Each structure stands twice: as structure tokens, then as C-alpha cells.
Amino acid sequence: MPELPEVETVRLGLEKFLVGDSFAGVQVLRTDSVGYPGVKEFVKGLTGRKVVAAKRRGKYLLLELDSNAGLGVHLRMSGRLIVADKKHRDAQFLRVLIKLKSGRELRFEDMRVFGRMWYVPPGEEFLKVIPALQELGPEPLEGLTAEHLFGAFRGKKQAIKTALLDQTIIAGLGNIYADEVLFQTGIHPLSLAGSITKSDADKLVVAIAKTLKEAIRHGGTTLRDYANSEGVNGNYQNESWVYGREDEPCRVCGTEIERIKLAGRSAHFCGNCQKKLRRKSK
């Protein structure tokens, strides 16, 4: 599943290869992939539009188009957004195909069809067309502060790992990076969110930024890389502290990394390095 660093990698690729190009023709191969408006309006609205900027909010990609229109994309579980030359042709799971004025194509591929594209007509706003954007907490790489985190966690009787994944508290932090951040701060994933101190909140904010930036760096900066490498998680996982390393020795102390189920997700941790704050939560 694409997490924030993967989505940011896609955004950087769109900035490089798509901004300045125009949509010459739009083909919807799977109507479920269009979130707004209807398919007919989607095709008509996008055709002829020029891409002005590629932005991101949480895991949403927000393409700004000329005439104050927009195109929002969420990749969800299995979506991929690729700028390709025509010879790069593998039609599997292709849901929306946009031919570009440059002769390239913008391809939205999505095996499981949970991903969505939303057209934002001129005069409307991303926030209105995609209401989930209104619920998002601050961006982990800009705007997230220790004060916010400390305040949001105060009194919470939820495992801290689960609270870190709450998108209304932090936008876009996913399962892999939440595990990594907790390892780096020495906090056990089952600790109560409400039990952290102000100093823990400081350390969490620093670890979140550091971990995500590192992952973005490993992600490379081209869509081509993203398309050819089955996502960036693979690169990052080779370097991870705990994620995906069940039963392997902790890189710090040698203790076997544990994996548990938590709120329907998996959590990886070192029971020796991450003792801090473990008391009350189950």
C-alpha cells in the first residue's frame, strides 16, 4: 500500500514529467475509479486542461489545472499513477487513460479498484469535492508540532501505535513508518497514547520527519523508478529497524523482533529497546 513517501515520490515525478503538459484525450475504462462527478462530466471537464502544479495533502495527490480546475487522486491499496511513453504498454489493471499533448500518457492503474480520481470543476474546491480532506490533521513534514501531538494524545486510552495512524491527528503517517518511529523513540506500540510526556512528543515529531525524509530520499525522484520498482517500500524495507523483520535480530541489541496484531494491523517492535511507557494499554 502506498504510504506518504511513495505518494510524495509520485508527486515529484508528476511535477517533473506532467506539469506543463495538457490532457488531449481522456478514456475511463472502469467507471468505479471516478469519484466525482459522473464519467461524462469527468471526461469532458478534463479534456483540453493544462496541468499547472502537482501538490499533495496527506496521501491525496492534488493536480492544479488551468481555469482553476483540479484533479484529485487517491491511490488507496493498489493504485499507481504513471507518466509513460506509448511504448511502455502493459494494459493490465488500467482504469483511466489520459493521452497527453506531448505524446505521452498518464495512466491510472489499480488492481483492486479502491483508488479514486476526482475532477474539480472551475470555481469548486478540492475540499468540497473530496470532503475527507477536511478531516486531515497537519502534514508530518510541515505544520506538525509537538504541542499538537501532545494535545491530541492527552487523555487517549488508545495504543500509541493506533493513535499515530489516526489521519485526523497526523495526515498520511502509515503502518510501516509508525513502527519505525516508535522504535527510534524507544516507545512500545502498546503504550497508551495519553501516557506520553512533552519530551516524548518532541522526540516523536523529530523521528517522524527524519524517517519520512529518509524514505522519500530512498524513493528516488522519478515516476519511471516508481513504476519499475513495485513501489518504494521495497527499498526502504531493506533498511528498516523493525518493520517486516519479525524473528530477525534487533539491529541495536540483537533481541528477536516481535510482531503482534493491533487494531487489525500488524505492529513490529523490539521488546528490549521499546519498554518505555509500556504500562496500561492492551
Ligand SMILES: [Zn+2]
Ligand atoms: Zn533491541
